[in-house]
Amino acid sequence: MNRPSPIVILAPCFNEQENIINFLNSLKEVCHVLNGLFEIVIVNDGSTDKTSSLLRSFSLKSEKIKLTIIELDFNIGHQQAIFQGLTYAKSTKANQFIVLDSDGQDDVNLIPKMIKLKNYDIIHVVRKKRKESYFFRFSYAIYKIIFKIITGQSIAFGNYCLINRTVLNRATNVGFVHFPAFLSKFPLSKYYIEVDRHKRSHGKSKMSMADLLNHAIxxxxxxxxQLLVVCLWIFITLLLILVIFAIFILYEKLFTNNAISGWASTVIIGLFNGVLITLSSFVIGTQLLKNSYNQNLKNKISIVKNSEDVTTNN
Structure with a gap:
């Protein structure tokens, strides 16, 4: 008799010695009352505290829940750690994959509801209200507006989601540097669950304002x-303005007696060169950076044993 496909629950962690055991116990309680098999995959992203030793000593003692730990030699960042976990998850027989944080802010009690929802490619968990500082909330609101204007997409969700194997295959084959933004690009069947996110169980967030800005970028x-297209349209628009301005200057010079300011031609040439160089550098840099990130992600695949044993990548 064939065993049913497990559901993979993936969580990256970095220096979470104060939260990781409570997080695992919470997952164990939720999974224990559900039907089916589960595999909890923890990606230890180069933690320098006691997280690694706590993970190694932890035992689920359950026949229906398996724990797999991916030990990374050094910290590669939250999003890359998710990619590592998804790359491993691809090798399992699972068809449903849940991604969430391990600091206690993502409510594990939503997992039964997420699993029960059928016929969706992605199930997102969306925050109802943010509890950060006013400055952070204001900055985040501006970011969402800019993101909407440039991309045409809304991004009001984070990493907490359930995806099917189709989405998993696309994510691991293409690669990504920002998991939520990657998921927002595709016209897939989606469902959104709105909740108030919990506060961290213990400790402080590892994300500084600089880290958050980098995450937004x-x-x-x-x-x-899409940015390439936006830049192209901006360039065309500015170019047309410059051409019209240049035609106007030539008309004034050839067909009227009006004096032409000496700085007019200098301004035209300077603006044209500046716009061309700036936009070209931005577009080329964006493309190269994306390719570089994707290549780095694909080169950092860890070797993991399919058991409760822990294997460190070398």
Missing amino acids: KSFIEYAE
């Missing part, structure tokens, strides 16, 4: 092709 990298 990466979301635009996922839309490199």
Whole structure:
């Protein structure tokens, strides 16, 4: 008799010694009352505290839940750690994959509801209200507006989601630098669950304002092709303005007696060169950066044993 396909629950972690055991116990309680098999995959992203030793000593003691730990030699970042976990998950027989954070902010009690929802490619968990500082909320609102204008997509969700194997295959084959932005690009069947996110169980967030800004920039990298089109339209628009301005100056010079300011031609040439160089550098840099990130991600695949044993990549 064939065993049913497991459901993979993936969570990256970095220096979560104060939260990781509570997180695993919470997952164990949720999975224990559900039907089916589960595999919990923890990606230890180069933690320098006691996270690794705590993970190695932890035992689920359950026949229906398996724990797999991916030990990374060094910290490669939250999004790359998710990619590592998804790359491993691709080798399993699972058809449903849940991604969430391990700091206690993502409510594991939503997992039964997510699993029950059928016929969706992606199930997103969306925050109802953010509890950060006013400055952070204001900055995040501006970011969402800019993201919407440039990409035409809304991104009000984070990493917490359930995806099917079709989405998993696309993510691991193409690669990504920003998981939520990557998921927002595709016209797939989606469902959104709105909840108030929990506070961290213990400790402080590892994300500084600089890290958050870097995270936001990466979301635009996922839309490199769309940015290319936007830049092209901006360039064409500015070019037309410059051409019209140049024609006006020539007309004034050839067909009227009006004096032409000496700086007019200098301004035209300077603006044209500046716009061309700036936009060209931005477009080329965006494309190269995306290709570089994707290549780096694909080169950092860890070797993991399919058991509760822990294997470190070398």
